[in-house]
Each structure stands twice: as structure tokens, then as C-alpha cells.
Amino acid sequence: MLTLAIDTATPTLVVGVADDDRVLAEAGVPSGTRHAELLTPTVTAVLAEAGIALRDVGRLVVGLGPGPYTGLRVGIVTAAALGDVVGVPVHGVCSLDAVGTGARVVVTDARRKEVYWRAHDGGPLGEPAVGRPEELQLPDLPVVGDVRFADRLGREVTGAEVTTAGLLRAVPIGEPAPLTPLYLRRPDAVPNITRKAVSQ
Amino acid sequence: MLGFETSCDETGIGLVRGRTLLSDALATSMAEHERFGGVVPEIASRAHLEAMVPTVHRALADAGVALTDVDAVAVTSGPGLTGALLVGVAAAKAYALALGVPLYGVNHLAAHVAVDELEHGRLAEPSIAMLVSGGHSSILLVPDLAQDVQPLGQTIDDAAGEAFDKVARVLDLPFPGGPPIDREALAGDPRAIAFPRGLTGPRDAAYDFSFSGLKTAVARWVEAQQRDGVAVSVPDVAASFQEAVVDVLTAKAVRACRDHGVDHLVIGGGVAANSRLRAVAQERCDAAGIVLRVPSRRLCTDNGAMVAALGSRLVEAGVAPSSPDLGADSSLPITVVSA
Ligand SMILES: [Zn+2]
Numbered sequence: 001m002l003t004l005a006i007d008t009a010t011p012t013l014v015v016g017v018a019d020d021d022r023v024l025a026e027a028g029v030p031s032g033t034r035h036a037e038l039l040t041p042t043v044t045a046v047l048a049e050a051g052i053a054l055r056d057v058g059r060l061v062v063g064l065g066p067g068p069y070t071g072l073r074v075g076i077v078t079a080a081a082l083g084d085v086v087g088v089p090v091h092g093v094c095s096l097d098a099v100g101t102g103a104r105v106v107v108t109d110a111r112r113k114e115v116y117w118r119a120h121d122g123g124p125l126g127e128p129a130v131g132r133p134e135e136l137q138l139p140d141l142p143v144v145g146d147v148r149f150a151d152r153l154g155r156e157v158t159g160a161e162v163t164t165a166g167l168l169r170a171v172p173i174g175e176p177a178p179l180t181p182l183y184l185r186r187p188d189a190v191p192n193i194t195r196k197a198v199s200q
Numbered sequence: 201m202l203g204f205e206t207s208c209d210e211t212g213i214g215l216v217r218g219r220t221l222l223s224d225a226l227a228t229s230m231a232e233h234e235r236f237g238g239v240v241p242e243i244a245s246r247a248h249l250e251a252m253v254p255t256v257h258r259a260l261a262d263a264g265v266a267l268t269d270v271d272a273v274a275v276t277s278g279p280g281l282t283g284a285l286l287v288g289v290a291a292a293k294a295y296a297l298a299l300g301v302p303l304y305g306v307n308h309l310a311a312h313v314a315v316d317e318l319e320h321g322r323l324a325e326p327s328i329a330m331l332v333s334g335g336h337s338s339i340l341l342v343p344d345l346a347q348d349v350q351p352l353g354q355t356i357d358d359a360a361g362e363a364f365d366k367v368a369r370v371l372d373l374p375f376p377g378g379p380p381i382d383r384e385a386l387a388g389d390p391r392a393i394a395f396p397r398g399l400t401g402p403r404d405a406a407y408d409f410s411f412s413g414l415k416t417a418v419a420r421w422v423e424a425q426q427r428d429g430v431a432v433s434v435p436d437v438a439a440s441f442q443e444a445v446v447d448v449l450t451a452k453a454v455r456a457c458r459d460h461g462v463d464h465l466v467i468g469g470g471v472a473a474n475s476r477l478r479a480v481a482q483e484r485c486d487a488a489g490i491v492l493r494v495p496s497r498r499l500c501t502d503n504g505a506m507v508a509a510l511g512s513r514l515v516e517a518g519v520a521p522s523s524p525d526l527g528a529d530s531s532l533p534i535t536v537v538s539a
Contacts, residue, residue, distance in 0.1 A: 036286045037527040040293040044524070054298055069242065070283045073249045074290040080253050081291045085267055085298035181249070187242035 001058035004043070004082070005167040008035040008075030009067025009095035010108055010146075015042045016164025017050040017057075025050035026164045035071040039078055059088050061167050063095035065182040066116040066128050067108065076179050091176045094118065096128050098166030100144035100158075107133075107145040107157065115149050116184065130184045201515070202259070202270045202295065203508025206288030207280025207308050208335065209233060209244045211251040213259040214505030215270075216512050221318040223262035224498070224505040227251035234375050237365070241281045248287040256295070259504065270299055274511025277305030277522070277539040278532025280335075285528035293526060302521035304511045305539035307532055308502075309336060310349055312468035314513050315506035316495045324464040324491070328352075330453040332477075333469030333501075334361030334376065337449075339407040339456050340534060342466075345510075346517035351534050352456055353407025356399070360445055360471045363411035367441050370419045371434050381438045382474050388439030390476075393421060395444040400451070407456050414444055446477045454484050466493040468506075473497040514538050 007014040013035050016026035025046045031038045047054060062079035065072045076092070083090035096106040096118040103121040110116045110130050119125040119139045133152035143153065144160040205212035209229045215222040229247035233239045260267060275292030278285060289305065296303035313329045329340040329349075338354035358366070361378060368377025373384065395417050398410035418441050425432045449471075457465050465485055471477060472494055485492035499505060519538055526539060 034527065036290050036293075037525040039290065040297045041524045044297065069245065070286055073245060073283075073287050077249055077252055077287050077291045078294040081256075081294035082298050084253050084256070085295060181246075183246075187240060187246065 002052060002056055003059050003061055003168060004047070004054070004057045005061040005164045006039070006043070006075050006079050007063030007095055007098060007162045007167055008039065008071045009063045009065045010162060012161050013039055013042060013075070014162045014164065014167070015039070015046045016167070017046055017052055018164060018168055021165070021168055023164045024052065028161060033071065035074045039074060043082070054082065055086055057086055057088060060090040061171055062090060062092055062179065063098060063162060063167060064092040064179065065095050066110065066130065066184045067095055068111055069181070069183060072181050076181055080179055089176045090179060091171045092179045093167055093170035093172070094124070094128055094182060095162055097124060097170035098162045100160040100166070103141050105138050105141050105143045106160075107143060107149055107153065109146050109148070115146070128182055128184065201508040201511045202273050203504040203506070203511055204273070204275040204288040204292040205308070205311070205502055205504045205507045206248045206284050207276045207278070208284060208502060209239045209247070210502040211248050211255050212502055212504035212507070213255045214503055214508040215259050215263040215265065216318060216505060216508040218512060219317050219321065219509070221505055222265065223259045224503050225255045225259035225262060226503055227255045230376070237369060237375050239281070241283055244281060245283040245287055248284055252287065252291050267299065270301060272302050272304065272511060272515060273299070274304040274306050274507045274514075276308045276311065276507050277526060278308065278529035280308055280530060282528055282530040285530065289526060289528045303526065304514050305522040305526045306507055306510045306514070307534060307537050307539070309338065309340070309534050310345060310537045311506040311510040313340070313342060313345060313466055314510035315499045315503070316466050316468065316493050317513065318505060318509050319495055319499065320493045323466065326460070326462050327464040327466050328453060328456045328460065328462050329466045329468065330449065331469040332360040332449060332467070332471035334365065335359050336469060337409045337411070338534065339453060341456070341460055341462070345537070346513050346519055347537055349534055349537055353405060353409070353452070355409040355411060357410050357412035358415060360409070360411060360449065361469070363415045363445060364471070366415045367418050370422050371437060373434070378471060378474060381442055382476065384435045384438035385442045385476060388433065388435030388437070390439040390443035392433070392436035393440040395440055397444055397448050400448060406459070407452055409448065409452070411445065414441070442474070442476050446474070446480045449477060450481045450484050453481070454488050454490065457490050458488065463489060464491045464493065468495060468500060470501045472500040510537075
């Protein structure tokens with residue numbers, strides 16, 4: 001079965017197409033905060049490179065984060081809409097599960113001087129979490145992910161990013177669950193100064 | 201034309217065929233913002249994501265059409281709350297890509313004007329447009345709605361709807377403040393209190409607005425009454441405040457028509473649902489020989505049909521679709537009708 005995989009939980013947006021577990025084409029675009037601009041053009045490019053039409057895709061896989069919310073929502077709503085038109089299931093996965101392989105602790109940038117992290121050893125150990133690197137009691141496993149946090153974690157970090165293969169491996173067995181983002185933080189309840197944002 | 205609107209707290213999905221309204225589905229997160237007295241952007245964005253696909257399907261079902269019947273997609277790409285806009289932009293881009301149809305990123309303010317075409321037919325051009333809502337208060341000259349919209353004036357501080365919200369809070373009325381003030385004012389005397397008319401002096405900018413001083417004057421007046429132990433008549437304060445807003449808005453809109461030799465005025469935005477604004481605008485336009493057009497209340501507030509209506513107009517005018525790397529622009533200028 002052909003799978004289209006999408007992840008926007010990190011500054012690198014990832015789009016891949018796989019035939020069962022064989023990745024046919026994949027792009028990792030360092031798009032920063034421009035996921036909304038670049039995601040659909042990247043989907044078009046990756047499908048073209050794989051020689052696949054969107055309507056031939058049998059399912060989608062999308063990273064539910066954790067990650068910066070605005071970008072995260074771009075990926076999830078895109079996958080939901082594509083799946084809606086093609087009429088195929090969309091599986092949500094934890095984006096941290098799609099970074100690296102084997103026994104490891106995955107850390108990614110949560111902004112506000114914090115990291116998202118999750119430990120894995122033959123499967124996830126506990127829920128994904130967010131916290132200040134200095135205060136975390138990470139399990140004694142190799143740490144992979146965003147190397148910029150090595151100093152503050154006091155641990156060696158091997159650079160790794162979300163991959164298509166990782167997204168495919170992370171798909172839970174069974175029917176897809178609702179695509180609920182892994183926000184991990186409550187919304188900042190600071191109302192916009194105006195009822196509508198526009199100052200015009 | 202399938203239209204997406206997510207610039208603030210409303211997830212609006214609309215379908216139009218040409219200038220015919222087919223459906224207009226809406227999900228709102230307003231109740232979740234109420235206790236904060238204003239829209240919380242992150243809460244609005246979360247709600248847009250949850251509501252998106254179900255609201256698209258409600259619009260399709262209401263219109264009795266299938267996704268595969270959609271020929272083009274339009275989406276508000278600005279102005280508005282960035283995080284909220286991006287949910288709609290991403291969704292619209294994905295639907296357009298998967299359906300293999302063109303995508304039009306449109307200006308929210310121009311869409312407020314375009315929606316009137318669904319009820320009253322093709323807009324006379326040029327028209328003067330006044331847009332008044334919780335986030336915008338502006339007067340526009342519209343020589344060509346598809347590609348030439350010129351700003352004449354706008355608020356220099358609060359938006360008109362924002363003033364309603366703040367005065368409602370002073371009077372212990374619910375958020376958003378427009379409907380309860382309109383209701384209270386029906387039983388009040390609009391001449392009971394002489395509240396200031398901002399920016400109406402001979403040397404003031406003819407088409408700009410200022411509502412901040414008015415809002416402060418209302419708060420001070422209410423405080424003074426309470427300090428003196430005088431019972432405040434909520435209907436009188438509501439009616440007098442509303443009259444001050446409506447007086448300024450309609451006077452400036454009519455003046456813009458007269459100064460530019462334009463005899464058509466269209467009013468849009470949430471505040472255009474205000475009954476007193478509609479009545480006074482009608483009176484003054486009749487007296488000045490101006491044809492007034494105001495969409496029905498349902499279409500004055502943010503919705504998806506207005507976006508689809510503008511998209512439809514762009515197709516009719518032969519305007520090119522947006523580029524595949526369309527994003528959102530929270531401060532998209534009104535001169536950019538389509539992004
Ligand atoms: Zn609006």
C-alpha cells in the first residue's frame with residue numbers, strides 16, 4: 001500500500017511517499033516557520049518524484065507533535081484535508097517516535113527554553129513530555145534529536161530528525177484515532193487586545 | 201467556489217455558484233473566549249483545526265453538492281490572527297491540491313464587500329464601502345472590487361466593534377458587546393447623554409475614526425454617576441453611546457460618497473448588523489440620494505460565503521490564482537485584493 005507521510009512538528013518539514021515500508025521519495029525542507037507556504041508544494045514535488053498520483057495513495061500518516069503549535073496545525077489540517085478528498089484513513093503519530101531508532105531518548109525544541117522529549121526502548125517509555133533541559137531526569141539511554149540542547153542537558157546528543165521511515169514505524173496498529181495534536185501545554189489565555197486582530 | 205474563513209474566532213465554510221449563495225456553514229469558538237473579554241488567539245486556532253473538516257462537510261451537505269463538484273477554492277489569507285489564518289490557508293491549499301482546482305487567497309476586508317453581491321447583485325462601481333467590526337473600521341473607495349480597492353480612512357485607535365465590547369463591559373453586559381447594546385438601546389433615549397463624536401472637527405481627517413475617547417467618556421460618565429450614588433440607566437447609556445458611534449460612521453460614509461461623486465454605499469462587517477446603524481444609514485442615504493446596500497445580518501459577520509463570493513468575482517474578472525506557496529499575512533493591506 002502507498003503511504004503519504006507528513007510531519008511539521010519541527011523546523012524541518014518532512015514529506016515522504018512509501019510503498020509499504022519502502023520509501024520511494026522523501027524531502028526534508030528546512031522551512032522554519034514557513035510550513036504553510038511550503039508544505040503543499042513539497043507534497044506535489046515528492047509525489048512527482050515518486051511517480052505517484054495523490055489518488056493512488058492508500059493512507060496518510062501525520063505527525064501530531066509535540067511541536068510548535070502553528071506549524072503543527074498546518075501539517076495536521078493538510079493531512080486531514082488530503083485524506084478527506086482522497087477518501088483514505090489518516091493515522092496520527094507522535095513525532096518524537098519518528099526520530100532515530102532503537103533504545104534512545106528523543107529531544108526536540110519546544111521553544112521558551114524548553115524541550116519536548118520521550119524515551120524509547122523497544123517502544124515508548126511513558127508519555128511525551130515538555131520541560132527545562134536542566135531539570136530533566138532523563139533515562140540512561142543515548143540521547144538523539146536537537147544537538148543544540150547538549151550543554152543544557154549535560155548529555156551528548158546525536159543529531160537526528162523526523163524521517164519518513166520513522167513516521168511509518170510509529171503508526172499504531174488498528175483504526176486511526178482522531179487527529180488530536182499533542183499540545184502538552186494549555187493555551188496562553190491572554191486575549192488579543194481587540195476582538196478581531198486587525199487594527200484597520 | 202468553496203470559501204474558507206478563519207481570520208478570527210469563526211470557522212466559516214461557504215459555497216457559492218457565481219453570485220448564488222449555496223451554503224454557509226459556521227463553527228465558532230466565541231463561547232470559549234467570553235470569560236477573557238476578547239478572542240484568545242491560541243484557543244481560536246485550536247478550535248479551527250477541530251472544526252475544519254466537519255464544517256466543510258456541513259457546507260457541502262447544506263448545498264447538496266459533492267467535493268468533486270468544487271471548481272475552485274478561495275481562502276482568507278489576511279488580515280487577521282496569523283495562527284488562525286494559517287489553519288484555513290493550509291486546509292484550503294490541501295483541498296485545492298487534492299481536488300486539482302485553482303486556489304485564490306483573498307483579502308478579508310474585500311470579502312466583506314463582495315458578500316453583498318450574493319443578495320443584491322453585482323456591485324455598482326465605483327462604490328464607497330464602509331467596513332465596521334470588532335477589528336476593522338474603514339472607508340474604502342471601490343472602483344473595481346476584483347483589482348482596485350483604495351483606502352480612504354480607518355480608525356486611528358479602537359475599532360467600532362471594540363468600542364461596543366468595552367462599553368458593554370462597563371455596563372456589565374455580555375461579550376461580544378454589539379447585540380446586547382443594540383437590545384438595551386431600544387428602550388433608551390439616544391439624546392440622554394451627549395457623548396463626544398471623535399475626529400469630527402473641521403481640521404480632522406475626513407474619513408478617519410477614533411472611538412477610544414468615546415469609550416473613555418462613557419466609562420467616566422458611568423463612574424461619576426456611581427460615585428454620586430445615582431442609578432445608571434443602562435438603556436440610556438447604551439442608546440447615547442450607540443448614537444455617537446452611528447452618527448460618526450454614517451456622517452463620514454455619506455461624506456465620502458459626496459466628496460468622490462459616488463452614489464452607492466455598501467456597509468459590511470459585524471457592526472453592520474446593528475439596527476440603529478442600518479436605520480440611520482438608510483435615512484441619511486435617502487436624504488443624500490445615495491443607494492445603500494447592507495447585507496442581511498447573517499452575512500455581515502465573518503463567514504465563508506463572503507470569501508467564496510470574492511473568489512467568484514476574481515474568477516469572473518480573470519484574475520490569476522494564487523501561487524502554490526501562498527501563506528498568510530496578518531496585516532495584508534486592503535489594496536491587495538487577492539494574494
Ligand atoms: Zn471581518
